[in-house]
Amino acid sequence: MLGSIIASGLAAGAIYALVGITYNTMFSTSRVMSFTAGQLAMLGGVFGSLFMLKMGMPTLVGFALTLIACAIIGVITEFVAVRPVLRSLEQHLYVLSTLALALMIQQVTAIKWGTEPQPFPRIVGLGTGVWDEKFWLPVVACGLTILGLEYLYRRTLVGHAFMAIAEDNFAARALGLPERNLRVASYALAGVIGGVAGFAGGELMLAFFANGALLNFYGFVPVALGGLGNNRGALIGGLALGLFQQAANFLVGGIFSSVAVFAIFIIVLLAAPQGLFGSATARRV
């Protein structure tokens, strides 16, 4: 049993971490937490199933198309729900605009794709039991994504520009960085990461429209635990959440695991509002 707890816990945790990183990627360039993060991951599963099972495309083509589709949704998020409200002084408007877009995505998926969970094809066909690919695939995908992001942020010019904008938007613009284009790029990147999460987790979670809302919450928990914009925190928080949730699931049953996760979430938020790895909030007066 310990094996299945660890396997499923790490798998779920990797997916949560990836959704958390999706949140962070959008947050870094725009200071916006978007409700579309979980929906992007949901779409990763739905598009994957659509392209490969319904349309019978080869895995690689299906994967590429899924990522492209998710990147487009990410860019749409920027244009429809983020750009118009960034100019506004009202800080909370983005919560409403991204929520509205997330609801639209969810509703369209529910109507066009169906409200029943639908199967996701096997991708590699390797492993059985706790070594089944549905468990290790999300973990590998999460690891590769993190490595890719580290390379992007540390070694490439675009990555440095992202970092500069995340650090100080005004200064970056004063340096002449194309802030708007970089923001669009980061939303496309977030779409890709969300798509990877959904695609890699497709066999575990199936192609199901309600995954969006669920992943919105479980993907946000690691961000809240790890601190906004902190990818390392999101990774640790996500894996911890996944293991904890699966352990509680196996040991005391499903409802109590959700209650426990919720209780811990609230307690941590009350005790450390900036997250366990985050920095203190800015001055108010």
Added chain:
Amino acid sequence: MTAITDIPTSRETTTRHSVLPALLPFLGVFMLAMILPFVSNDYWALIGTRAAIYWVLVAGLNLVVGFAGHLAIGYVALLTLGAYTTSVLAAGNVLPPVPIYGALVIASCVGAVFGVIVGLPAMRLRTFYFAMTTLGFATIVTQIALAWQSVTGGGIGIVGPEFSAPFNTPWGFYYLCIGFAAVATWLSANIAYSRFGRALIAIRDADVAAEATGISKPKLLVSIFLLAGAMAAFAGGLFASLQTYITPDAFTFDLSVLFFIAILIGGRGSILGPMLGTIILTILPEIAAPLAAWSTFLYAVLLLLIVLVMPGGIAALLDFKSRRPLASNRAIVPRIAGLAEVLRKTATTKTLTLRDVVLTFGNVRAIDGLDLDVKPGQIHGLIGPNGSGKTTTLNVISGYYAAKGGTITLGDDALPPGMPELRAGKGIARTFQTPRVIGEASVLENVMVGGTIEGEATFAEALLSLPRHHRDERKLTAQARAMLGVVGLESLADVRADRLQHSELRFIEIARALMLQPDFLLLDEPAAGLSSDEITRLGVLIKAISRRGTGVLLVEHHADLIFDICDQVTVLNLGKILAAGTPAEIRVHKEVVSAYLGG
């Protein structure tokens, strides 16, 4: 003098004139609801009942979302909770059966408790975090309802409670729900237009200023979450009865979206708007049957449109008053003579004393061993170059920063470090460098916020509109109007504050601070952005305030004003005292002249 004593009576009549037109739309909606049975069929009884039940929930949620500004998007969870609690208690499948009215009351109490639990994170965090918590709660409540089969019946469900005659027919139940909806409207309006409602808006739009006026955010929010939770769970009980049979499927997230969006379409800080929003959103999918499946999509589109195109919602559309242009040649003319009537002579002999106060940010010593005495009845000027620690000193005194060393005492009592919301009770009021005013509230309401802690009625008394609450309101309104007369803004009392000029906002802040009848008044650059005429009048006003016995600590860059009205002046540089003494001494102090004044 007679003018001042006349104010309460004239106010009385204006209130009566202004309340009736405000009530008319509600009476209109109520009348329409009453005649609905005579012009339609049972199908519309169902829809009308549904709208009434939703409004019971939304009326409470409106205080959380529309007034306190917390984005609670998962309130369907509390509806679910109330529905199951009522049903389980009335059916008696766990405990002996409880009569339905008893079950409703118990469900409301359970809802109140969970309303607070879900609301806890809102004490420290806003917007997205709180939205997420309520969303998470909505998710787990449905999961529990599904999984706890012995109590909730799981996916099979449970029978809803049934009302006895005459409320067991569609129209009988409809009238009952309309009655509850009317009571819900009354309760929420009582809070919304009390000092608690104004305090909620203050927390939403100017939380720092709210703390300085002594509003305790946690206490207030807990009261609101109790109320909203209870109303939501009560609505849940009614909903279960309407459904006759409930399963977890009945409580989709779409309902949450409906409640939430009804408020935003209606407009923040309004009751009529969200009520119309609830009615419209309930009816909308019914009159366009093909749209039923797309209703959530429709709601989402509406939400996006509201956010992008019409952030004020229906309430802003109906707010004709705020579109009338204001006089452009208005001047602020304080009536100092009236001050004696509204500001009681301070009896305090206590001195506000700072000894060796130190405050560091990292390695920066923002305040470095500051001694300061603010005596009652005196004006103490605090000047110095930018970054010398003037505003920081004010923030330490008013508790926004906790000093790392040294003591701050008021007479013999030490002021606790931090805890800004306790300063008002100690008789310390302040204004801010950038005026922190509630833009969406009227000038009068902004000033009334200053007297929040002077009110005596409890939250429950305000909720039920008891006599003591009315006495509070009368007193606060009269006092605020008189205070506006003193600072010279009387003619703008009913105008939305965000339509005013910068200089007028500064005088609003002073009026708000004076509502506390403060022993000490801290003014942070009150003359910044004022014309020279206005500065002269401001000087006269400050002087008059100090003559009532109030000790004034004045941070300013206008040297003329400082030397004109101050009794004592302290000059800061890099967090340290450069010089201290009378204006005459400072004016000729060599280092001050070379470092700051310029010679």
